[in-house]
Amino acid sequence: TKKIAVGEKLPSKRKLADFLNISQTTIEIAYAQLLAEGYIMSKSRIGYFVEEIDELPYIQQDIVTSLNEQPKKKSYKIDFNPGSIDIDAFPFQTWRKYAKELFDDASKELLLTGEPQGELSLRTEIANYLFQSRGVVCSPEQIVIGSGTEQLLPMILRLFNDDTCFALENPGYPAVHRMFSQHKRKVYPIAVDDEGIVIHELEKTSADVVYITPSHQFPTGAVLSATRRAQALNWAAQSSSRYIIEDDYDSEFRYTGKPIPALHALDRNDKVIYMSTFTKSLMPSLRVAYFVLP
Numbered sequence: 001t002k003k004i005a006v007g008e009k010l011p012s013k014r015k016l017a018d019f020l021n022i023s024q025t026t027i028e029i030a031y032a033q034l035l036a037e038g039y040i041m042s043k044s045r046i047g048y049f050v051e052e053i054d055e056l057p058y059i060q061q062d063i064v065t066s067l068n069e070q071p072k073k074k075s076y077k078i079d080f081n082p083g084s085i086d087i088d089a090f091p092f093q094t095w096r097k098y099a100k101e102l103f104d105d106a107s108k109e110l111l112l113t114g115e116p117q118g119e120l121s122l123r124t125e126i127a128n129y130l131f132q133s134r135g136v137v138c139s140p141e142q143i144v145i146g147s148g149t150e151q152l153l154p155m156i157l158r159l160f161n162d163d164t165c166f167a168l169e170n171p172g173y174p175a176v177h178r179m180f181s182q183h184k185r186k187v188y189p190i191a192v193d194d195e196g197i198v199i200h201e202l203e204k205t206s207a208d209v210v211y212i213t214p215s216h217q218f219p220t221g222a223v224l225s226a227t228r229r230a231q232a233l234n235w236a237a238q239s240s241s242r243y244i245i246e247d248d249y250d251s252e253f254r255y256t257g258k259p260i261p262a263l264h265a266l267d268r269n270d271k272v273i274y275m276s277t278f279t280k281s282l283m284p285s286l287r288v289a290y291f292v293l294p
Contacts, residue, residue, distance in 0.1 A: 010031070144291055164185070169197050171194065173218045195225040244267075
């Protein structure tokens with residue numbers, strides 16, 4: 001290949017098009033691209049000339065061979081991953097039907113970023129759903145929608161002063177412990193038994209806010225007993241600075257009987273910040289969660 005010297009004039013668009021036997025428009029587009037990238041310069045009524053540019057340093061790159069074969073996915077007889085769902089039970093036909101009805105020109109506003117707090121129509125439906133299924137009485141204005149606990153919990157933490165002390169279930173959800181640590185919050189670990197978090201242990205601390213999973217404690221699966229629920233609400237009511245963060249992450253699933261009522265439904269003093277997600281009830285990839293402020 002011949003190198004074109006700096007300052008050398010390039011053939012006219014017509015001549016180069018005739019020589020290569022291609023459209024003059026193609027040559028015009030190519031010259032315009034070279035001009036935009038700074039490889040050539042244009043002189044009015046004269047033509048195009050090669051521009052002087054600095055040479056880039058040559059770096060030897062290791063050749064990476066791409067594998068055409070996809071790695072084989074491991075299959076398990078029983079999957080204990082807490083973040084997984086039974087994908088064979090998902091109602092694809094129903095999902096496809098509603099998606100087809102929704103996504104048309106009449107719903108083009110859904111392509112935009114929407115309201116910072118979450119779409120009003122979705123918040124309204126969540127409020128109705130919570131009342132029917134969890135006994136939670138709230139308005140759409142109290143609901144904030146986000147992409148998951150990892151986004152929403154830090155938002156809740158910012159509502160409290162920097163010197164606020166928190167209490168967490170021990171054992172508990174590792175990601176929650178990590179988020180409290182990342183935000184440099186003082187945390188008291190509170191023991192869990194067959195009836196859920198031990199409230200008497202909570203009362204011995206100077207915590208102002210406690211994070212609990214009363215309907216299905218993670219990872220033990222314990223359900224917070226009626227006595228412990230009353231104790232937790234009474235603990236919160238003793239001070240204006242005390243609150244309960246209730247993570248109701250998979251309360252819809254019960255082997256027997258109806259779902260356990262939410263702690264928020266028993267609260268009469270506006271002391272419970274309710275959190276939940278659609279990760280388990282719909283799909284983890286949807287990344288939709290929400291919290292309800294008092």
